[in-house]
Amino acid sequence: MYGSGILKGLGVTFRHLITTFIDDIQWLGRKRDVEVFQQKQSLANRGLVTVEYPEEKLAVPERFRFTPFLITYNQDDPDYPGKDWCTSCGICAKVCPPQCIWIVRGTDPKTGRPKPEPEQFYIDIDICMNCGYCAEYCPFDAIKMDHNYELASYDRTSTHIHDKARLSREIRYWQSIAPTIAAEEEAARGGYDHTDVQKARKKAGLEPSRPDPLKVKPAEPEPAPVAVAVAEAPAAAPQAEAPKAEAAPAASAAPAAPSSAAADGETPPHPGWIKRGKRWIDPNAKVEPVRRKGKSE
Amino acid sequence: MTNGEINLRDLQHPDIPVPEEMQSNIAVTSLSSLYNWARSRSIWPMLFGLACCAIEMIATAASRFDLARFGMEVMRASPRQADLMIVSGTVTKKMIVPIVRLYNQMPEPKYVLAMGACASGGGPFKEGYNVVSGIDKYVPVDVYVPGCPPTPQALLYGLIALQKKIERQSLGVGASVPWYGGGPSEEVPVPILGPDIVDPRHAELLRKEAQKNRVTPTVAEMLAESAQPESA
Amino acid sequence: MTDQVLPQVTDLPSTVAALKERFPNAVKDDTRSGYQGVIVDPAHLTEFARVIRDEFGFNYLSSVTAVDYLGHGDHLEVVYHAYRVPSGGKPLVFKAQTDRNDAVVPSLVSIYPGADFQEREAYDLYGIHFVGHPNLKRILLWEGFEGYPMRKDYHEAYYEQETKPFDSRWPGGHVFRAEEYNPFGHNVRYPAGFTLDDYKPVAEEQLQQGMALGVDIMGDPAFRTDRLIVNLGPHHPSTHGVFRMMVALTGETIESLEPVMGYLHRNHEKIGERNTWYGNMPFTDRLDYICSMANNLAYAITVEQMMGNQVSVPYRAEVIRVLMAELTRITNHLWAIGFLLNDLGAFFTPALYAIQTREYILDFFEATAGSRMMCNYMRIGGVAKDLMARIRSEAALINDKVRDMDTMEYLDKLINDRLPRSIDELDELLSESEIIKSRCIGVGLLPAEMAIAYSASGPLLRASGVPYDIRRADPYSIYPELEFDICTRPNGDIYDRYYLRLDEMRQSVRILKQILPRLKDTQGQPIFGGKTSYSIKVPAGEAYGHAENPKGELGFYCVSTGGGNPWRYHVRAPSFINLTPLGEMCKGQKVADVVAILGSIDIVLGETDR
Known part of the structure; x- marks a missing residue:
């Protein structure tokens, strides 16, 4: 029919x-x-x-990948408060497919030789493809993929290059968002501590790794990004962050303040150029996005 | 407000029920708020997908995440009926021409949401010869949603951020957005497909550069040039 | 297809020997280390192609591409891969070399119409002129674009270094945006002395040429009509992305159709040649972004071929790979059917039904690989991570127990209950609908001979009655030990393509049911047998790896010079090549059917334009 x-x-x-x-x-x-x-x-x-x-x-599941972040010791760690896990070996920067990681390797001010600590660490999340290679190939478990996808912002020039302050999160944050994986990694490292710390402790004749201080002394949990964040004031919402990141200026994502070149007595390649790090840039280069005409919002 | 309708006569009664969404607003009484509240909850996006992010945008509109809850389910294929352009994916030089044209055809007030890394700043394909490094080089962007691709929930977060932005806009003369203040804004000049994409706003700059009579240098060349005094 | 006379010489080495005998001066072995096939003198290329097609049965020219050997002989090389369809087997590889400064090669379009778009692409990106090509113009870029971007000496505006990793990232990695180093602040590069003052863009005019605008159409003088050119896209509600078609109409009937693409050409191959071998894996996710797992698999197969015995894929990894590939096939076909119905005008209801089950598969992908769509899951020599014991959710969020269930249990439920149920439901919802039948049956016909000639692959080929499936024709992974049928449909119209996808999903479920016990048996076994280093070097040579992707044959043609980056990284994209017969399929149809025909081919622009 x-x-x-x-x-x-x-x-x-x-x-x-x-x-x-x-x-x-x-x-x-x-x-x-x-x-x-x-x-x-x-x-x-x-x-x-x-x-x-x-x-x-x-x-989101534990393996969920969004933008990367850096792991540090907890701020209230008795021995290494806030110490970076990153040793600035550069593997993440090399393996990154779209090359969105910039690392300034730290140098010892006395000897001038490189030391295993990043001086600066930038990730341009406008380039990052969330592939997770940096976390996968990091030999020190120092870079991980964040689960916080609520990153919308009204302006990208100031917020989309994440610097070290913006990227760093305490290890307890990682333990809270991915407990199973964090435990597996801890077992693979041979203990709670960073592998380099373990080596140093062994050398000093101590136990290679301390037990997880969190498990010894339960600390207050990381404030989770909950629904309330959306309902709050909109200006704050896109930058809703853990307390630590708030302490650091959020806008410091803008590249390091250009240092005055004239003071060093160096001549720029073009008149008016300024120095940033070791390189010269044109401060007037058009990187500003097109904006709607009208009073500033 | 129980049946979701606003009777203008009700506004004169002091006991008008205030919807929950409006209670958190600072100025419930001002016309701007009412106007913006209504508008921010009926944003019609343009049915317009570019790349990978478009799939997540469709997933957002589909049953699990359901854009209809935000009054955005009416995806319009015509720019003339749309309020919001969700730029969902990599913007190529070939595609920027139609995008700018579509943007110009949208009636004001109009908003642009850059979804994903590519639309915000070029994304992983930024280095490519046919990729525009950020839609905001050509049209003003209201909200950026990072991620590659942003999950449907990340996009929803961005859309809520846009609603918040609209709610804060003022209807007054000389307001923060051109369509409430000094009349309609200018059209964005449509780029030209030349030997490379040409932004007509660069006509002067092009003339200046042409005097140097060189091929536009690459980043590598500029890097080398800028590092020279260092090595000297 | 069964009545086709199969050639007497069937194996590849004796074919090559016979060919060398036939063309003593024009055909010689490719003796470079790691290379295969023969090099053909361009002067004899057309004749060679005719002989292999007519006398040796290589009736299917799968892939045409070019390689720029700058600094390695300084020539351009056009590489062809041909098969016998439907009997299958390894491809016959033949190459033609030409000078970089005066690149001319005869076109094979007259023998293999499927070479049409691929030759245009080689012309567009490498500047190789194919003599005798009926419509040789740029395909991915626009007319007037300066330079041939895939050549090794072409440097784009944001060019930093020949290969990744870039030196500017570490150890002195002071962040910058590439725009800062461009005088225009945009990703642009202009020739010396370029100004807008007297510049006239030619891109659009060139497009309109050949469409024969304003020509009177003969017929009854009382009803004489002009030819009408209608432009569909690139922004069109149902073109599956930014695809554009120029259609010449007589009344409502299509006289000719020209696809215009490149609106999502994001330089995948150029970036791929800059990337490290591993770095390309997440980029393959973004080719056909609905089927990232299957793309990963095809790329992994290709590089594993080149690595030879340096890597060996453990059995469990193969099991997981097939699991992922078949789940991907189901997501893709669900998507394709849903959006075909959109194109037919059943706006969104069938699509919503079709993609709801997809969400559950994506949940599994997200839990296993970390992302709903961009899985980046396969590695060269295995897979990235084993399945989680439990599908867990982030504990810090409010609904912390959501989706915490045993992975095997989840898969069991998904494969044995949910997927078959929703496929049946889709069948019930759509297959017998009279509206769908009247719109689809007999529309967009593609006969078997034409499908082969036009190098169609995947469901498009099989719906035309050609039982060709790479999982059987040139088996990979553990497909030889799995039971499944190659589905075919006899008519080659829209309805058959739709119904074939339903059948294929049922076959995928059948495969998945065989995968489940294998998954249980191999629990705890290794999943990776490759190199653990973050950068790998691949021995010099070339390889062509292909897999039966949901949309057709996805092939990767890679050339290595022994370093950490591919010298050539070419994608034989099914979505791109399946579009070649679109013009022919639409001829004589009504304009309203164009979108449905396009929907039935099932393209994804990320792969079409790359």
């Missing part, structure tokens, strides 16, 4: 319609229940249920 195929198809849509109501009735009054949410978002469900985003969020 002509039209039976269409009717059959309409039957499918009708079934879906009924199912949604069955679901609604089934979960009546328990809309915000975490267990219900889990049930709804798993395969146990017959269809696919909407995640009402800012109010409820689909939690």
